[in-house]
Amino acid sequence: MEICPRCAELCIKSGVRVMLSIIMPVHNEPYHILPMLNRIEKHIYPTDLEVIIVTSAHGALVYQKEFPFPIRNVCDIHGSGTARNVGASEASGDSLLFMDSHCCFTDLSNLLELSTKNPDAIIAPGVQPNSFPECVSNGSGIGYGCYFTPSFDWHWIGKQSPVPFEAPFCSACFMLMKKRTFEASVIGFIPVDGVGFEEELCMRLHRLGHPTLIDVNTTVGHLFKKSYPQESTAGFVLSRAIAAVISVLDDSLFTEINNLNSKRWGNSWLEAMETAHCKFDYLRETFKSKKIVLDEHWFFR
Numbered sequence: 001m002e003i004c005p006r007c008a009e010l011c012i013k014s015g016v017r018v019m020l021s022i023i024m025p026v027h028n029e030p031y032h033i034l035p036m037l038n039r040i041e042k043h044i045y046p047t048d049l050e051v052i053i054v055t056s057a058h059g060a061l062v063y064q065k066e067f068p069f070p071i072r073n074v075c076d077i078h079g080s081g082t083a084r085n086v087g088a089s090e091a092s093g094d095s096l097l098f099m100d101s102h103c104c105f106t107d108l109s110n111l112l113e114l115s116t117k118n119p120d121a122i123i124a125p126g127v128q129p130n131s132f133p134e135c136v137s138n139g140s141g142i143g144y145g146c147y148f149t150p151s152f153d154w155h156w157i158g159k160q161s162p163v164p165f166e167a168p169f170c171s172a173c174f175m176l177m178k179k180r181t182f183e184a185s186v187i188g189f190i191p192v193d194g195v196g197f198e199e200e201l202c203m204r205l206h207r208l209g210h211p212t213l214i215d216v217n218t219t220v221g222h223l224f225k226k227s228y229p230q231e232s233t234a235g236f237v238l239s240r241a242i243a244a245v246i247s248v249l250d251d252s253l254f255t256e257i258n259n260l261n262s263k264r265w266g267n268s269w270l271e272a273m274e275t276a277h278c279k280f281d282y283l284r285e286t287f288k289s290k291k292i293v294l295d296e297h298w299f300f301r
Helices: 030-043 080-090 109-117 179-184 198-207 229-247 251-265 267-289
Strands: 018-026 049-055 071-074 093-099 122-129 146-148 154-156 165-167 174-178 212-222
Touching (some): 018 030, 049 080, 093 179, 109 122, 109 174, 109 212, 198 212, 251 267
Parallel strands (some): 018 049, 018 093, 122 212
Antiparallel strands (some): 093 174, 122 174, 146 154, 165 212
């Protein structure tokens, strides 16, 4: 495969459209990429696909083998939400599969079929915490989508039914949607360094007619990293504050959320709320310029 000069990309023909673009943010874990590419080759290929690896690294990533699908690298991108936005902008696929580099899966045919039947929806599998690349469950069970408590803790939902059901939001570690659905969000993931802000994105897309559906017949294993605990904690506080400011339009409920989290997180929550209000103003003005109004309250407790 030919190496392109920009960020040592693997060259592919420009303008070639594929069915599926797999977007994989990578931060400080290049050793996970080869097992993931092997898994994609074994379980998704020969689906017409491309892989876009968006990494915080400055230079080339080495794969040690060739693959039968195109792979592109985009380098020096920081923050998982920003990385996913960049990957989506680079994608040529009709569908976007956002996938962390430390996921385990086998058959995704049901997930892809559900997306075909529900082209306006975000589709997510059940998620099972496990080790990677061994793909051994840690015994924590399977989560099917997520919701917030009034104190804005992030909780997994138990299996609600034997058929796909709607959830408030899902984890961006593994989420599938049509590219036109992602583009309907206008700005994608809120552009802030840190965690992905998938909560707010899913709730925003819901209000625009794009629900989150959970495929109960597909399970994906995911390694939940314990690295950078202080950075992660600050990021999650900010992510929740942004979701509260932008998505909770009921004044009394917002006051309850704000009071509970102010007591719990102190100055971290107050600082996050300042940033959240700035992001809300940015989002509102962006939508206003496109004559789109986000005025429907939607919140699951």
